[in-house]
Amino acid sequence: MDLRRRDLLTLALGSLAVAALPRWASSAESPTGPSLPVPTIDFRRSLVLIELRGGNDGLNTVIPFADAAYARARPTIAIPPERVLRLDRELGLHPAFAPLLPAWKERELGVVLGVGYPQPNRSHFRGIDIWNSGSAAGEQAIDGWLARLLHGVTTRAYADLLADAVIFGYGATVAHGGFGPLSGQALRTLVMDSPAEYIARAKGAAAPADAATAGSALDHVLGVQRDIASTVERLSAVEQEPARFTTEFPKTNLGRQLGMTAKLIAAEAGVPVWKLTIDGFDTHADQSKRHAELLGELVGALAAFRAALIEAKMWDRVAVMTYSEFGRRVDENASKGTDHGTAAPHLMLGGKVTGGWHGKQPDLKRLDDGDLVHTTDFRAIYRSIAQDWWGYRGEFLSDKAIKPLPGLFRT
Amino acid sequence: MRALIVLGIVLASPLLALDEGEARHLLARTGFGPTPVAVAALVPLSREQAVDAILATATTVPTLVAPDWCADPFPTYVKARKADWDAAYAMAQGEPRKKREDELRKRDEDRGWDLKRWWWQELCATRSPLTERMVLFWHNHFTSQLSVVGDPRLMWEQNQLLRRHALGSFAYLALAIPFDPAMHRYLDSDSNVAAHPNENFAREVMELFTVGEGNYSEKDIKEAARAFTGYKLGESGVPELDGNQHDGGRKVVLGNRGVFDAKGIIEILLLREKNVALNVCTRLWREFVSETPDEKAVFAVSAAFYRARYQIPAALRALLASDAFWDPANRGELIKSPVELMVGAVRQLDQVVGDPIALVDAGKRLGQDLFDPPNVKGWKGGRAWISTHSLLARRDALEAVLSGKVTAASKHHLFTPRPMGTPAQPMVAALTTPTPWLTAATAAGDRALIVRMLLPRSGVDSGTDVRKAVADALRDPSFNLK
Numbered sequence: 105m106d107l108r109r110r111d112l113l114t115l116a117l118g119s120l121a122v123a124a125l126p127r128w129a130s131s132a133e134s135p136t137g138p139s140l141p142v143p144t145i146d147f148r149r150s151l152v153l154i155e156l157r158g159g160n161d162g163l164n165t166v167i168p169f170a171d172a173a174y175a176r177a178r179p180t181i182a183i184p185p186e187r188v189l190r191l192d193r194e195l196g197l198h199p200a201f202a203p204l205l206p207a208w209k210e211r212e213l214g215v216v217l218g219v220g221y222p223q224p225n226r227s228h229f230r231g232i233d234i235w236n237s238g239s240a241a242g243e244q245a246i247d248g249w250l251a252r253l254l255h256g257v258t259t260r261a262y263a264d265l266l267a268d269a270v271i272f273g274y275g276a277t278v279a280h281g282g283f284g285p286l287s288g289q290a291l292r293t294l295v296m297d298s299p300a301e302y303i304a305r306a307k308g309a310a311a312p313a314d315a316a317t318a319g320s321a322l323d324h325v326l327g328v329q330r331d332i333a334s335t336v337e338r339l340s341a342v343e344q345e346p347a348r349f350t351t352e353f354p355k356t357n358l359g360r361q362l363g364m365t366a367k368l369i370a371a372e373a374g375v376p377v378w379k380l381t382i383d384g385f386d387t388h389a390d391q392s393k394r395h396a397e398l399l400g401e402l403v404g405a406l407a408a409f410r411a412a413l414i415e416a417k418m419w420d421r422v423a424v425m426t427y428s429e430f431g432r433r434v435d436e437n438a439s440k441g442t443d444h445g446t447a448a449p450h451l452m453l454g455g456k457v458t459g460g461w462h463g464k465q466p467d468l469k470r471l472d473d474g475d476l477v478h479t480t481d482f483r484a485i486y487r488s489i490a491q492d493w494w495g496y497r498g499e500f501l502s503d504k505a506i507k508p509l510p511g512l513f514r515t
Numbered sequence: 516m517r518a519l520i521v522l523g524i525v526l527a528s529p530l531l532a533l534d535e536g537e538a539r540h541l542l543a544r545t546g547f548g549p550t551p552v553a554v555a556a557l558v559p560l561s562r563e564q565a566v567d568a569i570l571a572t573a574t575t576v577p578t579l580v581a582p583d584w585c586a587d588p589f590p591t592y593v594k595a596r597k598a599d600w601d602a603a604y605a606m607a608q609g610e611p612r613k614k615r616e617d618e619l620r621k622r623d624e625d626r627g628w629d630l631k632r633w634w635w636q637e638l639c640a641t642r643s644p645l646t647e648r649m650v651l652f653w654h655n656h657f658t659s660q661l662s663v664v665g666d667p668r669l670m671w672e673q674n675q676l677l678r679r680h681a682l683g684s685f686a687y688l689a690l691a692i693p694f695d696p697a698m699h700r701y702l703d704s705d706s707n708v709a710a711h712p713n714e715n716f717a718r719e720v721m722e723l724f725t726v727g728e729g730n731y732s733e734k735d736i737k738e739a740a741r742a743f744t745g746y747k748l749g750e751s752g753v754p755e756l757d758g759n760q761h762d763g764g765r766k767v768v769l770g771n772r773g774v775f776d777a778k779g780i781i782e783i784l785l786l787r788e789k790n791v792a793l794n795v796c797t798r799l800w801r802e803f804v805s806e807t808p809d810e811k812a813v814f815a816v817s818a819a820f821y822r823a824r825y826q827i828p829a830a831l832r833a834l835l836a837s838d839a840f841w842d843p844a845n846r847g848e849l850i851k852s853p854v855e856l857m858v859g860a861v862r863q864l865d866q867v868v869g870d871p872i873a874l875v876d877a878g879k880r881l882g883q884d885l886f887d888p889p890n891v892k893g894w895k896g897g898r899a900w901i902s903t904h905s906l907l908a909r910r911d912a913l914e915a916v917l918s919g920k921v922t923a924a925s926k927h928h929l930f931t932p933r934p935m936g937t938p939a940q941p942m943v944a945a946l947t948t949p950t951p952w953l954t955a956a957t958a959a960g961d962r963a964l965i966v967r968m969l970l971p972r973s974g975v976d977s978g979t980d981v982r983k984a985v986a987d988a989l990r991d992p993s994f995n996l997k
Binding site: 227229230233242267287288292293294295296305306309312314320321322324325326328329331332335 | 660662663703714718806847848849850889890895898899901902903904906907910911972992993995996
């Protein structure tokens with residue numbers, strides 16, 4: 105069914121479509137009456153975002169081993185063709201991806217190729233702003249794309265959710281400008297190093313007895329204080345339960361973060377968005393070893409995450425997406441590293457993700473000033489997640505013309 | 516004190532005099548937390564006189580001496596730094612060269628920390644809280660990020676520029692901005708050359724710094740970007756025009772046609788006085804009055820601003836004379852920024868900060884890392900300061916102030932205060948000289964006074980123990996408000 109027809113159907117059969125959604129989504133009535141369906145999302149489904157901070161080298165992640173231009177551009181850091189995990193006649197993955205090959209074979213690992221946007225920005229800070237806000241290069245939209253999407257949606261499911269989002273990694277979040285894709289609108293975003301740490305900090309944060317004039321600044325502060333009191337109770341209950349899986353996670357930073365995420369998702373904590381970070385991808389010098397370690401940490405943690413959630417029978421309800429401020433230049437530099445570039449591939453992983461390649465690998469013979477030309481706009485992935493993963497029918501991108509990536513999720 | 520009272524009687528008729536709550540409100544909104552001495556100084560005055568008294572404290576000179584690496588004249592510093600890097604690059608590839616480059620990078624990193632410490636300590640020690648509030652305001656208007664700019668000295672120079680004009684002329688400040696080395700780097704002006712114009716600076720100048728969104732077209736940005744081409748950081752370290760890389764052709768910007776350079780474009784923008792003034796005054800309103808600007812009232816303030824040819828005190832006078840500012844319903848209705856929260860607590864508790872590293876750290880954790888705003892739009896501010904995690908972090912940070920951990924780090928000033936005499940005007944002296952008050956209030960058993968000074972709203976306090984008054988007030992949710 106094509107998208108337009110589906111949209112028409114949703115409008116025509118508004119109430120029927122809503123009835124198919126979970127109870128907490130359908131129980132809330134639009135305050136403005138039933139005529140216009142208020143956008144909602146399927147809260148049983150989680151999105152796990154993993155930021156590869158620093159700009160991941162896409163060409164050494166998904167490797168065009170058959171293209172002679174690849175080896176030519178990278179005399180010292182190209183992955184030799186015999187070491188590439190070949191997935192077809194042209195493309196393969198970095199050897200660090202071995203633990204995720206089962207997911208590829210089960211067709212649960214999707215790789216979106218050549219992800220970027222027009223007039224790419226090569227500043228870390230501006231680059232990640234663009235990705236976080238889901239805006240065009242020349243646009244200064246500061247609110248995060250998920251904040252815009254979730255704003256007003258989650259309040260309707262308030263009681264059933266632990267929080268709108270959880271961000272793991274305190275310093276990494278605040279030091280780099282707030283909540284990233286979740287910044288802007290006032291969401292119930294829990295930022296923590298670990299649930300245990302959050303619970304310890306929040307201890308004694310009792311729900312305030314004071315009342316304040318509705319809408320006043322004091323009322324806002326007291327409301328947030330109440331949120332802390334209510335979430336900490338639920339979180340500590342979940343945290344004390346034994347994990348609903350036996351899979352062990354790697355003892356890496358990301359392994360620990362994804363382990364906690366898995367435990368809370370398996371316990372149905374009720375959090376639509378999880379945001380995690382793995383730092384260190386700004387590989388300007390002596391890239392090879394460091395990059396292999398970083399990909400190893402990522403892949404090891406993801407393989408465990410998949411195993412744990414399959415075990416807990418929650419794998420169909422999770423979608424993982426990686427993102428990064430930019431890819432890196434095609435030619436290696438004089439320090440056996442790579443400098444800031446443009447488009448790069450990104451991973452989608454989950455029980456309902458359509459495995460295999462999505463989009464088109466950028467052509468190494470058609471470069472723009474030595475950089476890859478993007479073939480998929482990153483906002484198309486956002487659109488797919490909104491529409492096809494969450495069933496969201498509202499508008500959250502400033503560019504309404506951005507279409508979803510066809511078939512990124514299985515129905 | 517006696518002179519003050521006499522002054523008060525002479526200046527103000529009792530009918531127009533402020534009450535304690537009003538004086539407290541004015542001090543809380545224009546500084547970092549009121550103290551009884553400052554409140555007493557303002558109480559006999561009328562609103563207008565009180566505002567003038569606070570404006571009279573304005574200064575362009577910081578209270579503390581500069582970090583030692585800022586002591587040399589800027590061009591000397593720039594030359595020395597360049598020589599260091601040139602020497603490193605001249606070394607053969609290998610371990611010693613790598614080590615030297617790491618040392619130089621580490622030096623910048625250390626100086627970045629030094630810079631942040633300096634400003635936090637200046638905020639705690641300042642004789643003119645209003646000046647610091649305005650430097651913070653302009654830092655959030657003409658933003659640059661140390662993490663992008665790289666060289667901490669450039670951010671220091673920018674801070675001095677903002678300081679010189681903080682309560683002076685907005686027009687002079689705006690005209691200086693294209694020539695500010697930190698801004699030049701921050702908004703990619705160095706790569707803006709005639710052959711490949713980069714629109715970054717042109718766009719922010721219009722959207723954020725001057726006329727504001729909706730008051731220009733994409734074509735205006737493209738044309739203005741051409742005028743900004745070819746400015747290069749020269750030997751002296753400041754942007755200078757390189758004729759070969761500058762587009763000297765005709766441009767059409769906002770309907771003006773001519774061979775404009777950077778200064779010419781800023782002048783054209785400043786001529787759109789209604790737009791510029793409205794943009795700046797709406798931000799000032801959010802900073803000083805309320806999060807929901809009253810369109811008509813802001814319009815009046817902006818008219819006063821542009822009629823005074825962009826004199827910043829004129830805007831503040833109009834703003835602080837507005838009914839909305841004094842409306843009791845607006846009292847305690849703004850959220851303190853992390854800087855206001857921490858500096859306010861330190862100052863109100865009579866603490867002297869030696870090494871402010873704990874404050875730099877708290878700022879980072881609470882989301883306001885000075886010299887490193889999150890992006891070109893600066894900190895969003897207001898209610899966005901409060902989230903589940905920041906509220907917990909605020910509580911922890913205030914506990915650290917209470918337990919003396921913030922001041923415990925050192926016993927001496929990291930940066931020495933400049934020698935300063937007592938100001939000739941008694942009113943200025945009362946508003947600028949730090950006067951410890953807590954010990955006396957505690958000894959007198961005056962819990963009510965302590966709570967009234969620390970909290971913006973009455974009726975929250977239910978305790979009785981005077982020794983716990985400070986802790987109770989700092990733990991009160993309304994300590995987050997001003």
